[in-house]
Amino acid sequence: MTDATLIDGNAFSAGLRDRIRAQVHTLRETRRITPGLAVVLVGEDPASQVYVRSKHKRTVETGMESFVHTLPADTPEDELLTLIAGLNRDPQVHGILVQLPLPRHIDAQKVIEAIDPAKDVDGFHPVNVGRLAAGGEALVPCTPYGSLLLLKDRLGDLSGLEAVVIGRSNIVGKPMAQLLLQENCTVTIAHSRTRDLPAVVRRADIVVAAVGKPEMVRGDWLKPGCTVIDVGINRVAKPAPEEGTRLVGDVAFAEAVTVAGAITPVPGGVGPMTIACLLRNTLVACARQNRLPLDAI
Structure with missing residues (x-):
């Protein structure tokens, strides 16, 4: 069997951002409305700072307004809630994102x-x-929405396919399962308490791995020809004698690529889709708030 096709999230997300940019331009020219995204960062977590800068850059590139609010780590919860209340009322702000994680004294x-x-x-x-x-x-x-777009682009109609989602978080696992159900898949949510997890995964036409454990899903867990969406982003030490770290997913890529029909790499798979879909959600929110039709994106 030949190696799996790589699902290129960089290329797909670039195309999605182009479509968003075109619709933002239309809104600005025909309605004098510019979608606005407000991002709130509390504290100085280095990874969060990188994400916020990237979101700001992509937001501006698509022609949207970007409002970044950076607050110190000791900001009282009430002060953050007051800021959010103001953003809720602001007609220039159509989307609000509070970067997680928040400091421990704030109830997320x-x-x-x-x-x-x-x-x-x-x-x-x-x-x-x-x-x-x-x-x-x-x-x-x-x-999850970005993952679904990649699946539909690769497979077309998902109806009747058996999907296993590994992970049950509110951020990825549960909404991913709901989206797959809406596409008429037969869906199993697997997790740390699942008995004989490899056997459960081996049934799947679609595997979505979102557990946060480096290379947990092995190649021999997979049904030959299946499609694998690896949501995991884990930083691990490079193998000796190399120094430093590298990024790996939740799937043992070198093993999986010889079994699956298609797979997302890490990095360059699901990751780029997340910000692109954030911009899509901002555009959708703007259109709905102004009771405007929106072309499919």
Whole structure:
């Protein structure tokens, strides 16, 4: 069997951003409306700072307004909630994202629930979670939605396929399962308590790995020809005698690539899709808030 086809998230996300940029241009020219994304960063976590800078850059590149609010790590919870209330009222802000994780003295769930569901571009508010579960109109978490776009681009109609989602987080696992159900897949959510996990995974036409454990999913767990979406991003030490670190996914790529039909690499697979889908959600939120139609993106 030949090696799996690599699913190029960089290329797909670039195309998605181009489509978003074109629709933002149309909104600005025909309606004098510019979608606006507000990102709130509390503290100085290095990884969060990198993510926020990248989000700002991509937002501006698509012609949207970017509002970045950087607060010190000791910011009181009430002060953060007051800022969010102001952003909820601001007509120039169509999407709000509070970068996680937050400092320990701040209740992250309280902050998420303070965001107007119509501006919740992370898709974490209970209202959007409920709408997604019920099959309604919702803002959907970015990483699962990006994963779904890659799957549909690769496989087309997903109806009837058996999918195993490894991981049950509110950020990826659960919404991923809901999205696959909406595509008429037969879905299993597997996790740390799943009995004989390799056997469960081996049934799947689609495997979505989102557990946060480096290279946990082995090649012999996979059904030959399956499609693998590796959501994991883990930094591990390079093998001796090399020094430094490298990024790996939740799937043992070197093994999996000889068994799967298609697989996302790490990096360059799902990662680029997350910010692209954040921009998509901001555009969708803007259109809905202004009761405007929007071409499919």
